[in-house]
Amino acid sequence: MTSTNRIIELSSLIAKNTAIVNGFLVNNNLPTPSLDADALWSMPIPEDATEVIKARVTVIDACSELEALMTGPKQLLKFKWTAYASVKAVLRFKLDKSFRVGEQTSFEAMSKFSGLNVMNVRRIIRHAIINHHFFREDVPGVITHSALTAVLAGDEVMRNSLIVELDEFWPAGVKMADAMEKWPNSEESNETGFALANNSDKSMYEILAEDPDRANRFAKYFDRPESTDGLLDNYPWEEKDTMVDIGGSHGSVAISIAERFPNVKCIVQDLPAAVSEGASRLPAPLEGRVTFMSHDFFTKQPVSADVYYFRSIFHNWADKYCIKILQNLVPAMKSGARVIIHERILPGLETLSTADARRAIDMDIGMLQLLNAQQREPHEWPELFRRADPRFKYLGARQPAGAIRWIIEAEWQG
Incomplete structure (x- = not known):
């Protein structure tokens, strides 16, 4: 046949x-x-x-x-080694902002705006048009915006995201294999492609903390409105009295839970600057039901609660550090307390569309190049809890319909 x-x-x-x-x-x-x-x-x-x-x-x-x-x-097999060079130049010299959407410009005008000579402007713009649909040149020498540059010119969140990905993440990817050769099988967050790209022996977060402008761009990259990703409708919050949102930043998840479930008292824990900012933003009706506490999750947990919640935290750390995070919960945990880890998971590729599979694998490699961390497959979660303490009973992982993140849960039986 x-x-x-x-x-x-x-x-x-x-x-x-x-x-x-x-x-x-x-x-x-x-x-x-x-x-x-x-x-x-x-x-x-x-x-x-x-x-x-x-x-x-x-x-x-x-x-x-x-x-x-x-x-x-x-x-x-031919590598597109010039692929994003023009995009980075467009952003660096703000060529997308050199004229308004709906208007037109010339290479000469863009040269005057940016300080680049006309020849370099022309080659950058034409490369961006051909490879990325940035701008249009329907009439020779006459440049107008395309949909992509219209978005960049009008959406600062999207523009900032692309800058962070090209200036921070891309160089780390180029150096990832070098880091793996220099520090074989390392689980340390300062032995990475990001560290090599920055000629440093520090972790990504330590490097960014030394440069307020970079740190601010990076914070904006993650400080975007997000849905609760199925968490409210797929967990029995009505049966719980207290939850601790560990590494909860400004408290968006805790606030959503408190608004929906008046029975739940929520404590948001993070580093001092994050919780201070979160407390200043807290809606007045939630005062007393959502509180903020400075806490480092590599130290012992001081709060006894029904649920300890982690949103996109564990994928930032290698196993040895995730185990420490879990072990630091133990002193405060009462029998029956739950741990919820809410993040992407790596299921078998046969269950994913190609686009979804690429996103999942790309995120996994991204964690490797930035932090020596990882996304995890389903079978790795029960083993992680077991290694932390055999008194954790793994309850499973489920992905709500339409959600990106999975709800990964364990119960403390100490």
């Missing part, structure tokens, strides 16, 4: 699912996708349109595979 021609199969899959997405957009009088400057910044598909979301993901994955097949192995 002749096997199905994969490129034809993929092209059919793309056509079928593109029609589903297009049909939804047309039936709801929504604009079709565009990279023009006035395009919508995100695809206008609501969360409850699950069939359309699935079709969109299928198109993206199929296009990626079809491109790879059409490119071929030898061509795929």
Whole structure:
């Protein structure tokens, strides 16, 4: 039997699912996708349109595979070593802000704005157009914004994120293999690609603390509004009286829990600057039900509670340090207390779409290059609790529908 021609199969899959997405957009009088400057910044598909979301993901994955097949192995091996050079230059010299969205400019005007000579502006802009859809040059020498540069010019959060990823994360990735060779199998946060990229023997957080501007950019990268990712609807908070949000920053999760469940008293713990800022932002109606406490989770936990909650904390640390964090809870824990770890997990790739798999694996490698830390697979969690103390009973991990993070739970049986 002749096997199905994969490129034809993929092209059919793309056509079928593109029609589903297009049909939804047309039936709801929504604009079709565009990279023009006035395009919508995100695809206008609501969360409850699950069939359309699935079709969109299928198109993206199929296009990626079809491109790879059409490119071929030898061509795929060619490294794009100039890939983001122009993007970094655009951001560094603020070329995206050199003229307003809806207007047009010239290489000469961008040169005057930035201080770069005309030749360098022209080569940077054309590289960014060809490789990243940054700007447009529909008429030779006449530059307008594209959808991507319109977003950069109008969304400071998105712009800051890209700067952090290119200035902080990318150099660390380049040096990751060097760090692994210099410090084989290290679990130390100062023996990393980030440390080498900064010519330092300190950890990422220590390095950033020495430069307020860098630290501020980095803080803004993570200080973005986020949903509670299924936590409120998929955990029996109505049965709990107290929770401690460890490493809870400004208390967004604790505040959400307190607003929804008046029975729960929440304590947010973090380093002094974070809790001071969080306390200043606390809504008045929650005073007394949400409190802030300075605490380092590498020291003994002083609060006895029903639930100890960690949001995206453990993936910042290697196993030896995660074990210390758990062991520091023990002195305060009463029998039946729960530990909730709320973060991404690495399930088997067969359960993920290609796009989701890439995001998960990319995050895992990101933790390696920055901190010698990791995302963990399902089987690694019970072992981590066991190594911390055999009196922890692992209760399992579950991912609420539509959530990015998993709810990983253990019970103290001491």
